Amino acid sequence: MPRALLLGASSQIGLDLLRRPPVGWSFEGAGRTDPRPWGAGLSRFHLVDLSDERAVRTLLGSTDSEVWINLARQGEEPFPWPRADARAPPAGPNPTDPAWRVNAELPGWLAQEAKRRGRYLVHLSSDEVFDGSGGPYAEEDPPDLRSTTLSRVGYARGLGESQVYESEGPRAILRVCRPYGARHPARPDWLERLWRDLSEGQAPPLSPPELLTPTYVPDVTLVLGALLERRPSRLYHVASPELIPSAGIARALQVESGREPLGPAAPLEPGIEPMRWGLRIREVHKLDVRPLSFREGLRSLFGGAAGPVRSTPR
Numbered sequence: 001m002p003r004a005l006l007l008g009a010s011s012q013i014g015l016d017l018l019r020r021p022p023v024g025w026s027f028e029g030a031g032r033t034d035p036r037p038w039g040a041g042l043s044r045f046h047l048v049d050l051s052d053e054r055a056v057r058t059l060l061g062s063t064d065s066e067v068w069i070n071l072a073r074q075g076e077e078p079f080p081w082p083r084a085d086a087r088a089p090p091a092g093p094n095p096t097d098p099a100w101r102v103n104a105e106l107p108g109w110l111a112q113e114a115k116r117r118g119r120y121l122v123h124l125s126s127d128e129v130f131d132g133s134g135g136p137y138a139e140e141d142p143p144d145l146r147s148t149t150l151s152r153v154g155y156a157r158g159l160g161e162s163q164v165y166e167s168e169g170p171r172a173i174l175r176v177c178r179p180y181g182a183r184h185p186a187r188p189d190w191l192e193r194l195w196r197d198l199s200e201g202q203a204p205p206l207s208p209p210e211l212l213t214p215t216y217v218p219d220v221t222l223v224l225g226a227l228l229e230r231r232p233s234r235l236y237h238v239a240s241p242e243l244i245p246s247a248g249i250a251r252a253l254q255v256e257s258g259r260e261p262l263g264p265a266a267p268l269e270p271g272i273e274p275m276r277w278g279l280r281i282r283e284v285h286k287l288d289v290r291p292l293s294f295r296e297g298l299r300s301l302f303g304g305a306a307g308p309v310r311s312t313p314r
């Protein structure tokens with residue numbers, strides 16, 4: 001049976017993939033948290049600090065997995081995203097920082113080893129690699145590495161993505177936008193946190209308004225399944241086909257959950273231009289995947305008993 005190695009197997013996307021793995025594949029995981037207690041079907045788990053270059057290269061030299069999927073990432077996932085003038089500016093390379101190594105360097109180590117050893121590499125990226133001034137972004141758009149308003153994490157992730165993109169080995173890059181819907185047992189995503197706050201009557205955070213195309217995580221699992229079979233060398237966007245304003249998210253939750261009222265409407269800072277995030281999708285249709293709109297994703301989540309959250313939020 002063919003096998004794939006998941007780096008960052010305990011991630012939201014990793015856990016969703018491992019809960020319903022593509023037929024005919026087995027998976028081994030690597031990272032610092034073993035997800036098997038959460039029901040992840042792994043043949044093996046390697047306890048590895050993915051910011052440690054020597055440990056990573058040793059692992060890659062010893063695995064016979066023919067596909068490597070990099071889901072590792074470090075950094076905040078704020079909602080709403082801070083305005084450009086409120087974000088830490090991009091800093092230069094900082095190899096002593098483990099987060100820098102995971103976001104900016106690990107993808108390069110993987111790309112080099114995958115090319116050398118003839119393995120297919122899939123790297124998860126996101127619209128964080130842009131500065132939020134020009135979305136929704138196209139698959140051809142390169143990361144905004146020269147922007148002075150790119151976030152620190154975005155700069156590191158953008159460099160990481162670029163190294164995979166420029167490598168000549170067979171590789172795919174998937175960009176996502178604010179992934180939600182994995183129902184991770186230990187790590188609530190931004191939508192779960194918002195749902196919990198609204199359910200407790202708290203006001204949504206004061207926005208800088210944003211335009212977004214949130215990614216329904218089970219759609220990423222479908223795309224990963226298709227990539228395992230076909231192994232194209234391309235960059236894909238996996239995101240809602242509709243651009244939505246952040247101010248409408250609380251209202252959409254209210255409508256799709258059927259619960260009234262969830263909390264006050266999102267306040268907007270007057271006179272502020274929205275941050276323009278989001279991803280345009282095109283290539284993913286060639287894999288026969290049609291990502292859900294945000295409303296459809298919510299409907300799918302609320303179709304289950306628990307709604308978008310685990311039944312006992314932490």
Ligand SMILES: NC(=O)c1ccc[n+]([C@@H]2O[C@H](COP(=O)([O-])OP(=O)(O)OC[C@H]3O[C@@H](n4cnc5c(N)ncnc54)[C@H](OP(=O)(O)O)[C@@H]3O)[C@@H](O)[C@H]2O)c1
Binds near residue numbers: 011031077126
């Ligand atoms: N804003 C956005 O659009 C956005 C937001 C989030 C994610 N994403 C994208 O989606 C992808 C997957 O995201 P996700 O939400 O599933 O990620 P996630 O839940 O935050 O998981 C990140 C993974 O990386 C692992 N990791 C981080 N540093 C590590 C280290 N030094 N050694 C070993 N493992 C380490 C984590 O392990 P632990 O479980 O031990 O922490 C976890 O398994 C990311 O690659 C990212 O590009 C985009």
